[in-house]
Amino acid sequence: MSQAETKPRRIGQQETNMSLDNTSNPGTTARDELVPSRYAVQIGEIEVLVISDGVLPLPTAMLAHDTDPAVRGAWLDDMFLPPDALDWPLNVVVVRSGGQTILVDAGLGLDPALNLPRAGQLVKRLEAAGIDLASVTDVVLTHMHMDHIGGLLVDGVKDRLRPDLRIHVAAAEVKFWEAPDFTHVSMPAGFPDALRAAATRFAEEYRGQLRLFDEEHEVAPGVVVRRTGGHTPGHSVVRLASGGDRLTFAGDAVFAVGFDHPDWHNGFEHDPEEAARVRVRLLTELAATGEQLVATHLPFPSVGRVAVDGDAFRWVPVFWDY
Template sequence: MSLDINSRAGRTGPDELVPSRYAVQIGDIEVLVISDGVLPLPTKMLGYNASPADRAAWLNDMFLPQDAFDWALNAVVVRSGKQTILIDAGLGLDPELNLPRAGQLVKRLDAAGIDLGSVTDVVLTHMHMDHVGGLLVDGVKERLRSDLRIHVAAAEVKFWEAPDFTHVSMPPGFPDALRAAAKQFRKEYDSKLRLFDDEQEVAPGVVVSRTGGHTPGHSVVRVASGKDRLMFAGDAVFAVGFEHPDWHNGFEHDPEEAARVRVRLLRELAANGSFLVATHMPFPSVGHVAADGDAFRWVPAFWDY
């Protein structure tokens, strides 16, 4: 059964007011964007190096509240040939952070008709807890294949042995939660890790490439088949990053390098017309990038019904 068909299978629960999955066909490769829910965070984290007046003006232009708003959490399932690949695993459950509207990935995979046991590979853009936490939910590990391969940059694994938080600007509690999640992930899944240095082809037409910046091992995934292209950019791109790619995000461990990576990726996308999907872009986060002088413009895709 194709992911396109699965995207229509299963019913939205009575507490689900909006769709939580959206399918895109990239040549012969099937891509399904899955919402893990939303993460309420202070707006200052969108650009803590920006002046309060500039940040307030951007929020006002976007009809967003000034104090805090909901960041989307998106993951992706890719089917290429005989492989089913989960790109990032969502937040999971962390009662200490009180985030009840996040950590929905496992439930929504089930609703989409995707059996965890069918996943052959997991690709992690990085090891922040909102990308690995879904693998730490009780009962998930037992549902996964014994031969599951988890692809992550070697630099990312090395970083979390002694992570540096000196350049971040996170709310209280997050650094400790991030450390704990990364430590638990290594403990649970170390034997399944498949490390790469700069780039690795995970499946035909599915390539993961390390960018660094957000974290030392942060990576993006490019999907290509025929004339179609899609990039899952993880945390390299945020909603504010098109107009203000130089604004620093509070979760970036190397904000200067993250800004350089962001500009490089946005230029690539504007030049080649690929679809862009990113973790914290509003669901379903499928669209194009256009150059706009020295900045960029987000062009959401028209939904395909």
């Protein structure tokens, strides 16, 4: 690693040891990557690093399985996206506040049975960003789908984590995965079994480190996790607030198509009607506050704001800060 990659820099007049220097600059990207995979944001005194876990190729029907294929296809065509299969981004966030280093979600990890080689990049990208797994004090899980917990199940990862690591997750989420209901989802073959197996294994391996909350919990100064439900019963969002700045990590409450069509049902939603209500409430709130939004499956770096556009919404990406 070059000197430019290892030296600390100042972000918003505050020095950091997270090696966030020029994280959006392709010149600091690993040689085998053609695009950046990390991007730094400052929210008051809170340091935020968005990290790409890679991409997850899925059928485009997953964007709206309840919608006429021709209508869905027209939206894809308008967005210059392929009609049949789409690479879904996978984003996680590292937050530093009050002396704590918090990993929000943990990416896909490795599941050879599903043949998803371009996902599960989190561990090596944390290393490339100069973030030691042993420095992580807390993990916040938006929910327990495998693309949010799988990075913690990669061989050898648990041994590199702190023994006093705290994993914050809604109690309703843990309860749900004891007997999960897949009757309202529309997933590719193999995914329900893989999701169930990953959640079961995760609960077994990390049960002693789980810190359960009911509706809302402050993880660190200015870092609050709040249960929304919908996508899964315990699905949660993470709200950051410091010095007048605000950012929400929305997990799977918002997908790219959800701005134009917030009522469309995503194939991974266990309660799609409630998920649509959650999405509308959240987007309405974000449009009113003007705060920044990051979500798991929005195009990297997924940092932007929300505007109201008639009966729907409009995604307004930030200008990259080099």
